[in-house]
Amino acid sequence: MKVLISPTKTMSIRSSIKCKTSKPIFLDEANRINMALSKWSENEIRLKMKLSAKLTSSTFTNIRKWGYKNEYLGPAIFSYQGTAFKHMDTSLWSEQDLIFSQNSV
Known part of the structure; x- marks a missing residue:
């Protein structure tokens, strides 16, 4: 299953987060x-x-x-600050969580 998340109006670019990204x-x-x-x-x-x-x-x-x-x-998942993104709390994600999200979100 793939999940699409709509971006929010508010962004905060956190370029210090480095991980493998895709197109x-x-x-x-x-x-x-x-x-x-x-x-x-x-x-x-x-x-x-x-x-x-x-x-x-x-x-x-x-x-x-x-x-x-x-x-x-950086990855978009870390850039948005809307309600859905706040509840995902990506600051707590492990490397496995990042890999899973790359394949599912």
Whole structure:
């Protein structure tokens, strides 16, 4: 069984966490979505995504930086801070937990 988790609006990049990563399964779709989003103004992003000014600014920057190759961002599972991610408490995961999540999430 595969589990899909929707990302949250709030991110915290923890680049100090190093582990084997893989290519995202939906990378082509994500690239197409980002191309469409990159045409939006900062105000359009704020209104359409219903974001605060602070979150709008960071989202706008992230859209513009999409695909930046020289920066290690770490696995997405460690980057989001929404309710589902908090309850997974990845800070307690063992190496086996990471391997399992790589194959299942």
